[in-house]
Amino acid sequence: MKTFYIETFGCQMNAHDSEKVIGTLIGQGYSQVGTAEEAELVFYNTCSIRDKAEQKVFHRLQQFKKEHGRGKTFAVLGCVAQQEGERIFEKAPHVSLVCGSASYNQLPAMLVQLETGNRRVTGLSLDTEDTFDTPLTRRDNPHRAYITIIEGCDKSCAYCVVPFTRGPERSRTSASVLAEARTLADAGYSEIQLLGQNVNSYRDPSPAGRDFAMLLDNVGRVAGIRRVRFTTSHPRDFRKSIIDAIDSNPALCNHVHLPVQSGSSRVLDAMQRLYTREEYMRRIEWMKAARRPIAITTDVIVGFPGETEADFEATLALLDEVEYDSIFSFKYSRRPNTPALALDDQIPEEEKSRRLTILQEKQRAIQIRRNGAYVGAVEECMVEGFNTATGQWIGRTSQNKTLNFLRPDSSLVSGEDLRGRYVDVRVTRAGPNSLAGECIQ
Ligand code: SAM
Ligand code: SF4
Numbered sequence: 001m002k003t004f005y006i007e008t009f010g011c012q013m014n015a016h017d018s019e020k021v022i023g024t025l026i027g028q029g030y031s032q033v034g035t036a037e038e039a040e041l042v043f044y045n046t047c048s049i050r051d052k053a054e055q056k057v058f059h060r061l062q063q064f065k066k067e068h069g070r071g072k073t074f075a076v077l078g079c080v081a082q083q084e085g086e087r088i089f090e091k092a093p094h095v096s097l098v099c100g101s102a103s104y105n106q107l108p109a110m111l112v113q114l115e116t117g118n119r120r121v122t123g124l125s126l127d128t129e130d131t132f133d134t135p136l137t138r139r140d141n142p143h144r145a146y147i148t149i150i151e152g153c154d155k156s157c158a159y160c161v162v163p164f165t166r167g168p169e170r171s172r173t174s175a176s177v178l179a180e181a182r183t184l185a186d187a188g189y190s191e192i193q194l195l196g197q198n199v200n201s202y203r204d205p206s207p208a209g210r211d212f213a214m215l216l217d218n219v220g221r222v223a224g225i226r227r228v229r230f231t232t233s234h235p236r237d238f239r240k241s242i243i244d245a246i247d248s249n250p251a252l253c254n255h256v257h258l259p260v261q262s263g264s265s266r267v268l269d270a271m272q273r274l275y276t277r278e279e280y281m282r283r284i285e286w287m288k289a290a291r292r293p294i295a296i297t298t299d300v301i302v303g304f305p306g307e308t309e310a311d312f313e314a315t316l317a318l319l320d321e322v323e324y325d326s327i328f329s330f331k332y333s334r335r336p337n338t339p340a341l342a343l344d345d346q347i348p349e350e351e352k353s354r355r356l357t358i359l360q361e362k363q364r365a366i367q368i369r370r371n372g373a374y375v376g377a378v379e380e381c382m383v384e385g386f387n388t389a390t391g392q393w394i395g396r397t398s399q400n401k402t403l404n405f406l407r408p409d410s411s412l413v414s415g416e417d418l419r420g421r422y423v424d425v426r427v428t429r430a431g432p433n434s435l436a437g438e439c440i441q
Pocket of ligand 1: 011159
């Protein structure tokens with residue numbers, strides 16, 4: 001039996017790609033092992049969104065360099081593979097396969113090439129209309145499943161490598177997405193997360209012609225599916241019909257992740273984000289006016305070239321205005337091929353760090369305030385795990401908040417496993433990043 005090990009870096013999209021790659025490898029007669037040391041074939045599914053992520057991959061490859069002499073084969077998949085291409089063979093000569101996500105459909109043929117002794121196998125074409133669909137997906141979580149609905153990205157945000165690493169947008173047919181959702185529900189999954197770099201530009205390529213809001217609503221109507229989430233949205237393509245769908249379909253979660261990147265229209269323009277602060281705020285107003293309490297989260301980049309103190313202040317003011325439930329915040333990182341590389345006026349690293357700290361401190365105070373408002377409320381949680389150290393169950397609310405709770409009469413030890421169940425929990429305490437409470441069922 002041929003053995004493989006895979007390590008995944010980066011976003012949920014990569015995590016789910018790895019689930020599909022694992023299924024494909026198992027379908028080809030390989031078996032998965034838990035460490036690189038045990039494996040004959042070692043895969044790194046990589047991320048190049050920021051320089052740090054990319055460096056991690058090359059560091060990992062260096063760590064295992066000597067293993068090549070011991071008969072191991074190394075493969076680099078994903079965004080670094082696509083971005084660096086055959087240069088990876090020069091930087092890390094012990095690598096034998098370099099394959100970007102747009103070529104995963106060809107993995108079985110590439111594995112055959114490796115098995116026949118080819119030491120330089122590549123899958124680097126971005127010229128594809130295909131999506132990577134496989135019934136062999138090996139999912140990690142038994143209750144929540146990812147479904148990719150759209151691959152690639154047709155935007156050209158000035159800082160972003162994704163259009164160069166994942167290729168042009170390709171939507172799956174709504175029929176195949178819905179069939180996968182039904183199969184998952186039959187297999188016992190109750191939560192589905194729809195994935196894409198920009199799910200809002202989903203366009204059903206079949207005559208059914210569903211747009212994203214229609215697809216979202218349809219997935220939420222699949223019998224057995226209790227929760228549907230989606231990520232990521234692009235503000236330019238975000239329609240009010242998505243909020244209307246959330247308002248009318250209880251299976252759609254009370255949460256929208258809408259990356260803003262900056263609160264300054266001047267910086268948004270330089271970033272080529274295709275919306276102004278005012279246009280972004282209109283979308284926030286739709287969410288705040290919804291009948292359901294929609295949690296709002298975002299991504300922010302500080303220190304984009306030319307970002308002045310006034311621009312940064314505008315981002316801080318936006319945090320106060322929106323009052324996000326949480327944010328992912330990053331220092332701008334220069335990326336190969338991207339339009340922003342050519343911009344003068346790079347912000348010094350220390351200044352980026354200073355802005356990031358100020359931003360995160362402001363957001364922390366907002367989260368303490370917002371989460372505090374939940375104390376006393378009863379929230380439905382999907383139970384995700386049990387923390388043996390604290391004796392608490394770990395749940396997630398519809399608004400995507402972690403809610404740790406006690407259930408005095410039961411624990412994992414006493415035999416009742418709540419994982420995957422939906423329980424009502426009264427919130428008794430709140431911190432900046434999570435809630436705590438007691439199960440009332
Ligand atoms: N497609 C999504 C979107 O449009 O928001 C997400 C793309 S990316 C995987 C996730 C986040 O990484 C982005 O929203 C952005 O905040 C951040 N990011 C992307 N490129 C970056 C860069 N060069 N430097 C710092 N952060 C970056
Ligand atoms: Fe990158 Fe912009 Fe596409 Fe998101 S929308 S993946 S930030 S280019």
